[in-house]
Every structure is written in C-alpha cells, then in structure tokens.
Amino acid sequence: MTQLNIPDSEYMYSGHVGCPGCGAAIAMKFALKALGEKTIMVIPACCWGVIAGPYPQSSLKVPILQTAFATAGAAASGLKAALDMKGDTETTVVAWAGDGGTFDIGIQALSGAVERNEDFIYVCYDNEAYMNTGVQRSSATPFGARTTTTPGKGWKKNRKKNMVEILAAHRIPYAATANIAFPEDLIQKFVKARQMKGGTRFLHVFASCPTGWRIPSEMSVKIARLAVQSNIFPLYEVKDGIDYTLNYKGDRPVMDYLKIQGRFKHLNHKDIEQIQSMVDEDWKLLLRKMNHNQRG
Amino acid sequence: MKKVLEGSHAVSEAVRLAKVQVMSAYPITPQTHIVEALSEYCTDGTMAARFLLVESEHSAMAAVIGASSGGARTFTATSSQGLALMHELLHWASAARLPIIMAEVNRALAPGWNIWMDQTDSLAQRDTGWIQLYCEDGQDVFDTTLQAYRLAEAVNLPVMVVLDAFFLSHTFEPVDVPDQDLVDRFLPPFSPRIELNTSDPFALGQMAPPTVYMEMRHDIQKAMEQVPEIFSKVEQEFAAIFGRSYGPVERVHCDDAQVIMVVTGTAASTCRKVISDLRSQGEKVGMLKLKMFRPFPTDLIRENLGSVQKVAVVDRNFSFGASGIFAQEIRAALCNRNGHPPVFGYITGLGGRDVTPEILAEIYWKTKNSAFPENESVWVGLNE
Ligand SMILES: Cc1ncc(C[n+]2csc(CCOP(=O)(O)OP(=O)(O)O)c2C)c(N)n1
Ligand code: SF4
Ligand SMILES: [Mg+2]
Numbered sequence: 001m002t003q004l005n006i007p008d009s010e011y012m013y014s015g016h017v018g019c020p021g022c023g024a025a026i027a028m029k030f031a032l033k034a035l036g037e038k039t040i041m042v043i044p045a046c047c048w049g050v051i052a053g054p055y056p057q058s059s060l061k062v063p064i065l066q067t068a069f070a071t072a073g074a075a076a077s078g079l080k081a082a083l084d085m086k087g088d089t090e091t092t093v094v095a096w097a098g099d100g101g102t103f104d105i106g107i108q109a110l111s112g113a114v115e116r117n118e119d120f121i122y123v124c125y126d127n128e129a130y131m132n133t134g135v136q137r138s139s140a141t142p143f144g145a146r147t148t149t150t151p152g153k154g155w156k157k158n159r160k161k162n163m164v165e166i167l168a169a170h171r172i173p174y175a176a177t178a179n180i181a182f183p184e185d186l187i188q189k190f191v192k193a194r195q196m197k198g199g200t201r202f203l204h205v206f207a208s209c210p211t212g213w214r215i216p217s218e219m220s221v222k223i224a225r226l227a228v229q230s231n232i233f234p235l236y237e238v239k240d241g242i243d244y245t246l247n248y249k250g251d252r253p254v255m256d257y258l259k260i261q262g263r264f265k266h267l268n269h270k271d272i273e274q275i276q277s278m279v280d281e282d283w284k285l286l287l288r289k290m291n292h293n294q295r296g
Numbered sequence: 297m298k299k300v301l302e303g304s305h306a307v308s309e310a311v312r313l314a315k316v317q318v319m320s321a322y323p324i325t326p327q328t329h330i331v332e333a334l335s336e337y338c339t340d341g342t343m344a345a346r347f348l349l350v351e352s353e354h355s356a357m358a359a360v361i362g363a364s365s366g367g368a369r370t371f372t373a374t375s376s377q378g379l380a381l382m383h384e385l386l387h388w389a390s391a392a393r394l395p396i397i398m399a400e401v402n403r404a405l406a407p408g409w410n411i412w413m414d415q416t417d418s419l420a421q422r423d424t425g426w427i428q429l430y431c432e433d434g435q436d437v438f439d440t441t442l443q444a445y446r447l448a449e450a451v452n453l454p455v456m457v458v459l460d461a462f463f464l465s466h467t468f469e470p471v472d473v474p475d476q477d478l479v480d481r482f483l484p485p486f487s488p489r490i491e492l493n494t495s496d497p498f499a500l501g502q503m504a505p506p507t508v509y510m511e512m513r514h515d516i517q518k519a520m521e522q523v524p525e526i527f528s529k530v531e532q533e534f535a536a537i538f539g540r541s542y543g544p545v546e547r548v549h550c551d552d553a554q555v556i557m558v559v560t561g562t563a564a565s566t567c568r569k570v571i572s573d574l575r576s577q578g579e580k581v582g583m584l585k586l587k588m589f590r591p592f593p594t595d596l597i598r599e600n601l602g603s604v605q606k607v608a609v610v611d612r613n614f615s616f617g618a619s620g621i622f623a624q625e626i627r628a629a630l631c632n633r634n635g636h637p638p639v640f641g642y643i644t645g646l647g648g649r650d651v652t653p654e655i656l657a658e659i660y661w662k663t664k665n666s667a668f669p670e671n672e673s674v675w676v677g678l679n680e
Contacts, residue, residue: 038494042362055508058499063492065365066501068388071358074350078318078359079492081346082366085317091494109358112351 005184007033016059018051021217023207023224024125025051026180028060028096031123031205034190037062039092042076044106045069046098047132047209048125072097073109077118084119092194093120099140100130103161114170117199121190124163124202127209135212142232144275145263147212155266159278164204164238171241173199177233179206181225185235185247206233214262226257231283236290244289254279301471303464304329306434307373307399307457309471310441312337313479316371316397317486318363320348320356324378325411326465327401331373353378357385357396364394365500367491369445372396375461376403376417383421386454390425390516392501393490395448395455397441398426402561402612403461404647412648413461415560415613419589419621425516427455427523428590430560434469439540440587445483446530451519452489458589461648463562474538482537520591527588544588545596549575553582554605555663558626560586563610563651570656581660586622597629607637608663610656611673612645619672640669644676651677 011032018025024047032039039062043049049066053059067075072095080093097106102124110122129147130136136149139161150156167175174196178186186205193201208224210217227233228248235247254276258264267275301309307330311319319338321331337343348359353374360370374382379400389396404414418428427447431437437459444455459465492500504512524544535541546564549571550556559567564585574581584600586593601607607630611620618624623641630636640663645651655677662674 037497040492040494050503052499053502055499055502055504058497058502060499061497063494063497064499064502065362065492066499067358067361068384070354071361071385074320074348074355074358075362075365077348077350077355078320078362078364078370079366080362081318081348081359082363082368085344085346085368086366108351109355112355115351116349 006030006187009033009036011037011061013059013061016051016053018047019211019217021210021220022047022051023180023209023220024048024127026221027125027205027207030180030183030186031190032060032062034187035092035094035194038090039094040065040079042067042072042079042093042095044072044097044101045132046101047127048096048098050132069101070105071109072101072106073113073122076120076122077113077116080118080120095120095122097122097124098131099124099126099128100138103139103163111170114167114172114200114202117173119198119200121193121201121203123205125205125207127207127212128160129209129212131209131212143278144258144267144271146266147263164202167202168238168241172202174201174237174239175204176202176237177204177206177235179224179228179233179235180208181221182228182235182248189237212263215260219260223257223261226252230254230257230279232257232279234283234286236286246286246290297473298470299473300468301434301473302329302466302468303434303437303459304466305333306438306471307441307459308333308337309473310438311371312343313474313476314442314445314483315369315485316343316345317368318346318348318360319371320350320359320363321372321374322350322353322356322378324353324375326403326461327373327375327378327399329465330399353381354385357382357389360396361385361389361392361394364396365392365490365492367486367488369486370396371398373399373401375401376405379417379421380405383424386421386424386426389454391512393452393516393519395445395452397444397448398454398456399441400456400458401461401465402458410647411461413463413612414646414648415611415621418456418458419613421456422590422621425453426590427453428458428588429455430458430587430589431464432562432564432585433464434467434471435540436542437464438471438473439534439538439542442479442483443530443534447523447527449486450526450530451522453516453519458561460562472538478537482534523591524593542587544593545600546585546587547600548583548585550582550584550600552580554580555660556582556584556601556604556607557656557660558584558586558607558609558622560622561612563612563645566651566653567610567656570653570660573653574657574660579660579664592625592629594629597626598633601626601630602633602636604637606640606663608640608642608659610651610659611641611643612651614643614646614673623673638668640666641673642676643673649677
C-alpha cells in the first residue's frame with residue numbers, strides 16, 4: 001500500500017451532521033489541512049451551512065461567517081477588506097459554496113469579485129445539484145442525471161455549465177479543479193492557492209453526494225475517482241486564464257462511472273454513447289488548450 | 297465651518313468624518329452623488345478606507361455585512377429599486393446585529409420608471425429590523441449620519457438615514473461641517489462587539505433551531521426598545537459639542553392646537569410655513585414632525601397626539617389595499633388609548649409630485665371641516 005502524503009493537522013471536529021460518505025465533508029477536511037488555522041470560512045446557504053453545526057456549536061476549528069445564498073463572493077470581499085483595514089495580512093479568507101451557490105444564484109457576486117480580483121480563495125464544492133433542499137437540478141447537474149426537479153423521463157437534457165472556463169475568461173490568477181478522491185493533488189492545489197495571495201483563486205472541487213446521487217456511502221470516493229478516470233471531471237489548472245496544466249489523463253469509459261449511480265440508472269445504451277461523445281468532445285477541447293499553451 | 301452643500305454631500309462629509317473603513321455601493325439615481333464623492337475621497341487619500349465597487353446592491357449589502365462581521369466601520373447608500381433588491385440582506389444585517397449605516401434616498405419604485413421623491417421604498421422595509429431616521433434638511437442629514445454611528449454601535453443594530461430624493465439629495469444649503477477633532481470627540485473609533493478573528497474562532501449565523509430562534513428575535517426587539525433612551529443620550533452629547541438636537545419627534549405649535557398635522561422629511565419645512573400662515577389667521581393648528589420611524593416612538597405619539605381633537609397625517613407613500621403607512625402606524629399607536637382622536641390620512645406627493653403649501657393648507661381645512669375621515673386615505677392633488 002502506498003503511503004499518502006497528507007498532513008496530520010485536523011481543523012474539523014468529528015460528529016458533524018453530514019450524511020455518511022459525504023464528499024463535501026471530506027473536501028473540507030482536506031482543504032483545511034492545506035489552509036491551516038489562519039483561515040476564515042464564508043459559507044452561503046448549502047449543505048455546508050448545516051454541516052457547520054447548529055448554534056451555538058461549530059464543526060470547524062476556524063471562524064465561520066454564514067451568509068445569504070447568493071452572496072459568497074461579495075461577503076468574502078467585504079470581510080477581506082475589513083481584515084485589510086485592520087492590518088491583518090495573515091488570514092486567508094475562503095468562500096466555501098456549493099454548485100448552486102456558485103454556478104447559479106451566486107455567479108453574479110462571484111463574477112464581480114473575480115473581475116475586481118479580490119484577494120480570497122473561492123471554493124465550489126460540486127455535488128451537482130441543490131442537495132440541501134432535496135436534490136433539485138442546478139446548472140452543474142450533468143446531462144442525463146435525474147433529480148427531484150428533473151424526474152422520470154424529464155431527466156436533465158442540458159449540459160453542465162463549465163465554471164472553470166467562465167472564470168478563465170475573467171483572467172483569474174488561478175483556477176483549478178480538484179477531487180476528494182485525489183487528496184494529495186487537492187491539498188497541493190489548496191496550498192498553492194493559499195500561498196498565491198493578492199488576487200482571486202478558484203478551486204472547483206468534485207464532491208460526491210451519496211444521498212443525492214443514490215449511491216452507497218462506501219462508494220462515494222470510488223465514484224468520485226471514476227469521474228476523473230473517465231475524463232468526466234478532468235483535473236487541471238489554469239493560470240491567468242491562459243496557462244493550462246493537465247494533472248491526470250483518464251482512460252475509462254463513462255459507462256463505468258454512470259452505471260453504478262442511481263441518478264443515471266435510467267439511461268440506455270444510446271444515451272450513454274451520447275454522453276461518451278460529449279465527454280470526448282470536451283476532453284479534446286481541453287487538450288487543445290494544453291497544446292496551445294505548450295506552443296506558447 | 298459652514299459650507300454650501302447638497303444633501304448628498306452632507307452624507308458623504310459625515311461619512312468621511314466618521315472615518316468609515318469599508319464602503320460598498322452600487323449606483324442608482326439619486327444616490328450617485330454620495331458614492332461619487334466617497335470614491336473620490338478613497339482615491340485621493342482623503343479617507344483611509346476601502347470602497348468595494350460591486351456589481352449590485354445585493355452584493356453591496358453583502359459586502360458591508362462581511363466587512364462589519366470583520367470588525368470594520370461600514371457604510372452603504374442606495375435608493376428605490378436598489379433598496380428593494382437588498383431586501384433579503386436587510387433582514388440579515390439586523391439579525392446578525394451589525395451596526396451598518398446606510399443612506400437611503402427616498403425614490404419611487406417602477407414601473408413606470410420614476411426617479412423622484414416617494415417614501416414607499418423605505419417604508420416597505422419597515423419590518424427588516426433597521427432603525428429608520430427621516431431627515432428634513434442638509435444639516436439634519438449631516439448630523440443624523442454622525443449620530444447614526446453612535447446609536448448603531450451602542451445597540452448593535454443597523455441604521456437607515458433617510459432623505460428625500462432631489463428635494464434634499466440635490467438641494468444646496470449651508471451646512472455646518474465641523475473639524476475632525478470635534479467629530480472624534482463625539483465619535484470614537486469603532487470597537488466592535490463581535491469581530492471574526494482567527495485567534496478566537498467562533499461561527500456567526502449558524503443554523504438556529506426553534507429552541508433558540510425566538511430568543512434571538514426577542515433580543516432584537518429588546519435592543520430596539522433601548523433605542524429611544526440611547527438616542528436621547530447620543531443627542532445630548534451631540535448637542536453639548538455641536539449645539540444642535542432634533543428629537544425623535546418635534547413639536548411645533550402643538551400646545552393649544554386642535555388639529556395636529558404629522559409630517560416627515562422635507563415636507564416638514566413646507567409645513568412650518570403653512571402652520572405659521574394659518575396661525576396668523578387665528579387657526580389652532582400644530583405640526584408633529586416624525587424623525588424616528590423605527591423603532592416607532594409610540595409613547596411620544598400618545599403623549600403628543602393622544603388628546604388633541606384631530607390628527608392629519610401626510611403620507612408621501614402608500615400601502616396598496618390599506619392606507620398611508622405613517623397613518624397606519626399612528627392609528628395603531630393611538631387605538632389603545634381612551635378617547636383617542638380621529639386620524640385623517642392624506643396621500644400626496646407620490647413619485648415626486650410637489651407637496652405645495654396649498655396642498656398642506658387644503659389638508660388642514662379638510663380635516664378641520666370634517667367631523668370624521670370620509671375614507672381611511674384621501675388622495676390630495678390627483679389630476680382630474
Ligand atoms: C435566496 C434563496 N433562495 C433559495 C434558498 C434555498 N436553498 C438553500 S440551500 C439551496 C441549495 C444549495 O445548493 P448548492 O449550492 O449546490 O449546495 P448543496 O446543498 O448542494 O451542498 C437552496 C436552493 C435560499 N437559502 N436562499
Ligand atoms: S445531502 Fe449530500 S452533500 Fe448534503 S450532507 Fe448529505 S451527502 Fe453531503
Ligand atoms: Mg450542490
């Protein structure tokens with residue numbers, strides 16, 4: 001067995017109320033190992049608003065500011081400005097939002113913050129639906145998935161929005177994807193983001209959700225890993241919106257990822273072929289950006 | 297030093313002297329002059345502050361909520377559509393007990409687009425937990441903005457300083473703008489009750505189950521109940537340094553009045569003139585200017601209006617399907633008092649229509665000449 005290089009430090013208490021196997025909880029645990037105690041978490045409405053604990057408890061050893069659903073980007077900007085005014089240059093402000101709070105209702109505040117190049121880290125933990133309110137579709141829900149608002153035959157027929165590309169188009173200093181099944185890569189990216197300072201850094205963290213995806217909790221990490229191995233969720237980094245680095249090349253068919261999840265159970269062979277060709281297309285597009293970069 | 301300033305700049309001068317540390321706002325007419333002046337102060341170094349030029353009013357309020365939670369003295373300004381867009385976060389700011397100050401320029405809501413004076417925007421936010429103070433002139437705006445910081449920081453509630461669109465925001469008047477050291481004597485640096493800090497980690501705004509939520513809301517009301525007393529202390533200290541005070545309400549010729557007209561904002565200035573003209577004709581009329589709307593000064597309303605013959609409320613706002621909003625609140629304050637007077641509600645001046653001396657005189661005569669109100673609201677000055 002290979003030994004993972006993961007810090008022992010722990011900034012999350014046990015006993016939080018996340019579901020067993022919750023990828024969002026795993027994401028926070030690893031992220032804080034990289035971020036350390038000089039961190040303030042800004043959390044809009046999402047599952048993490050609950051996992052953080054009910055008043056007067058907290059599941060984190062770092063300060064938390066809970067904020068309204070659409071406001072992570074703006075509230076984090078304001079908090080950072082206050083720390084600047086107090087001369088605190090040490091603390092890292094981290095906005096920690098779900099995919100709904102990032103791709104949908106929060107995209108305006110996020111875009112504004114990135115355009116102003118505010119000095120904080122924005123993390124989107126992506127479980128591909130509005131889980132806190134009972135698994136409704138978001139614009140991060142992938143093509144093919146059933147949710148409670150895309151039920152039965154009405155499974156989602158639209159593609160997932162590409163958030164990293166939207167942020168790259170802002171020329172954000174650093175944007176990267178990460179995944180709970182690749183903790184070393186994830187931690188390394190969080191460390192990089194923490195050390196960067198001076199502008200906005202965005203981390204898109206794939207975080208499986210056993211409850212919403214209708215998968216057994218013990219499969220949570222394995223399925224998250226398969227998302228990378230099948231190139232559905234490629235691991236890559238973008239510096240200044242132009243400088244692309246690929247961290248992993250997958251070679252598994254999407255079938256391996258889709259067939260073990262309840263939310264995709266209804267898909268037939270043709271649907272899966274369609275998804276495979278969409279993934280191949282996105283993958284090619286991504287590789288073109290890598291090549292472009294290498295040619296300089 | 298006396299300066300000739302427009303109402304908007306009475307706000308920005310006060311904010312400068314209050315040494316606000318973080319500001320955030322989104323432009324909307326007629327609030328723009330306030331934020332333009334403050335942007336300049338931040339650019340030229342007059343103020344040591346951060347001004348977050350966000351992409352919406354929703355984000356502006358969220359940004360000052362973040363900044364205030366981080367322990368900074370904060371400011372924002374808006375109007376009309378912008379205030380409506382902030383609504384969610386107005387509740388947030390007060391329930392988070394943050395002493396944020398906002399200048400709110402009263403402007404009509406669309407459609408149709410109308411940038412002129414109307415109070416419905418701020419009054420529609422009456423249940424959001426903000427202290428609301430309505431200003432009559434430029435000096436009042438300046439003084440109230442400074443006082444708002446003392447008040448907000450004492451009770452940990454946000455304050456809305458409300459001023460009329462154009463009649464006040466864009467009208468030039470002489471305003472006494474004191475030196476920094478005098479202001480510093482009145483308003484010391486902010487020492488926040490709560491301040492997010494990594495050396496003493498805690499969580500703000502956590503989920504509040506039914507076992508704790510009601511107490512949190514009750515605490516807000518307890519803080520509101522302290523406001524009249526603290527406001528009066530703040531006013532006394534302000535008067536000791538600057539020689540001016542206003543009170544939550546102001547009585548003008550009320551002692552022997554048979555009809556008292558209740559007015560707010562710049563309409564009070566017009567009403568002063570109308571009252572003095574009517575007085576010289578021998579009419580027993582008085583005026584009660586309402587400055588503080590939240591918390592509602594129920595005791596003062598009862599004391600000043602409880603035993604007069606008739607009350608005439610001038611509302612430059614309207615709650616559709618009900619009546620003028622100030623009239624509603626005054627009726628509610630009086631109804632539990634024995635033998636309370638009839639309350640006549642008048643709607644006028646919506647969407648910037650002038651509230652002329654003639655209109656106010658008409659309101660007086662209508663009230664004097666009717667035993668009881670013909671309607672909960674009488675609209676005055678409607679075109680045929
Ligand atoms: C303005 C507003 N609209 C709707 C909601 C209800 N709401 C709370 S969390 C949530 C979904 C969150 O989804 P996401 O951001 O993906 O986080 P997740 O719960 O999936 O972790 C919704 C719709 C809200 N709190 N505020
Ligand atoms: S619903 Fe999903 S994201 Fe939310 S706590 Fe449960 S597993 Fe985690
Ligand atoms: Mg989600």
